[in-house]
Amino acid sequence: MTNRKLTLTPNFGGEGDAFYAELIAAQAGLGDEAAADWLARLTLILCNHIGDREVLREAFALARESQ
């Protein structure tokens, strides 16, 4: 992709491990259903925060790819 707007380089100021631990802790203890609802709410909250539809489209496409 050229002229990509989506940030794909590390963006946590070298604190990637700490971020990941927080992500896991944030939904720890939720059952599968509740965790999936949590993830859906998180998606909407973050999408709105980003706001830029082009960035979001790039993110949606990247997420759609799988190994």
Added chain:
Amino acid sequence: MDLPRYPYHQSLEQRSGQPQRRPVVIVGAGPVGLTLALDLARREVPVVVIDDSDRIGEGSRAVCWAKKTLEVFDRLGVGEAVAREGVRWQRGRVFHGEREAYAFDLLPEAHHKMPAMVNLQQDQVEARLVRAVQLDGRIELRGRHELIGLEQDEAGVTLNVRTPDGLFDMRADWVIGCDGARSPTRALLGLNFQGQVFEDRFLIVDVRLAPGARPRGLDPAQPERWFWFDPPFHRGQSVLLHAQANGLWRIDFQLGRDADVEAERDPDRIQARVAAMLGGDGFELVWSSIYQFCCRRAERLRAGRVLLAGDAAHQVSPFGARGANSGVQDADNLGWKLAAVLKGEGRDVLLDTYEFERIEAADDNIAHSTRATDFISPKSNLSLRLRKAALDLAARTEFAKPLVNSGRLSTPTDHVDSPLSTPDVEPWQGGPAAGFSAPDAPLENGWLSEQFGDFLLLCFGWPAPATGVRTIVLPAEGVAAARYGARPGSVHLIRPDAVVAARWHRFDADALQAALARAHGSPP
């Protein structure tokens, strides 16, 4: 109110076997065909309207009439009655499961003659239109005339029509098919009508509340629109409650894809569904129907001398009230163009711009109504979960409220790319550019929207020495100037269908003539 009829009479041309050539024959006496007939008659074009029935269809069907439609009706003399008889509502509440997710208030904007919308059952609107048509000597409304065949050549169209007295031929310069989703006109033209069929079934019920009944706290004196996602009385589906006139309420139950249609028609079952929703039996069932909908459009709206309008041309889901409203706006777009072509004032290509503009509008309406449908009826578990998230967040945050979609009310589609529009040559601070709908504003006596209907030049501050178009002088400051983004000396050329054709900060006679010619179909 008794509904008017248009009983069958054998016409002179059928009895004599001598077809009388007509400028325009409209097929279908629904809201679209009747609106078009009234519009053409106002332009001194005589019209024959044929319909296979001799009476107004039963039941409510369309309910919500949007501002643009009311303004069109008003120019045709029925808008004030529809606005007066219709129910105005501005508070909507959205429920999710047991709870209210949020409420909204459509605060009416001041200084418009017509409200953003009124609710009135379709047969009441049609009754008004039929009466206006029957009072107009330039329109002949013929009941029990069924279109059987259609042939056209360069000179005109021959319609083969079946009546109780047998078959006969009519001749017309132009034929407009306003004959609904199963349009015989469209079928006879062999036009494709493709799109998306939605599998969900819906049960639609009109109920009358008993005097004094206030189900779930609903106050009939303060009508509100209530929409439930996944309510406790109808798990896993959606339900809409909307006010109509004369104490009638419309309820729309989503039944899902696997509904047993025959079983759902059982009056006891319907009674039970409504009782569960309204929490008791203080109501009377008036009418019900089960429907399934499609979003689709005819590949073309024009085939030579035959044009399509309304549901014959496009179908949408009911969410957003885009069916009847867009059909009336089709008629509004077509009437002046057809009259101009018949009078030699406009070029034939004007009718191509009808197709261009109304396909643009149909696609816009289909996109909006498909989005609402997809929100109301999620197609996967993850879609359902995201909807649940949106509804959940809507109760707590502002950002999620606009994500909830139970139908976006019909507003006019803009025609920025229309060949009839003259683009801006100067920078403007707001206001509608060419191709956008011309907003209403108060005048000293009456309303600007009452002035539309022919080409009109709005002059802000002082008159412009314009020829070939009626002018109206508006104050250089005030509601109209603000709404149009006008400065002292600004002029706006408005089309007969209340669409801005061109605008300038300074009047220029040559520019006006060029824009007028362009709006009549001349190449720029």
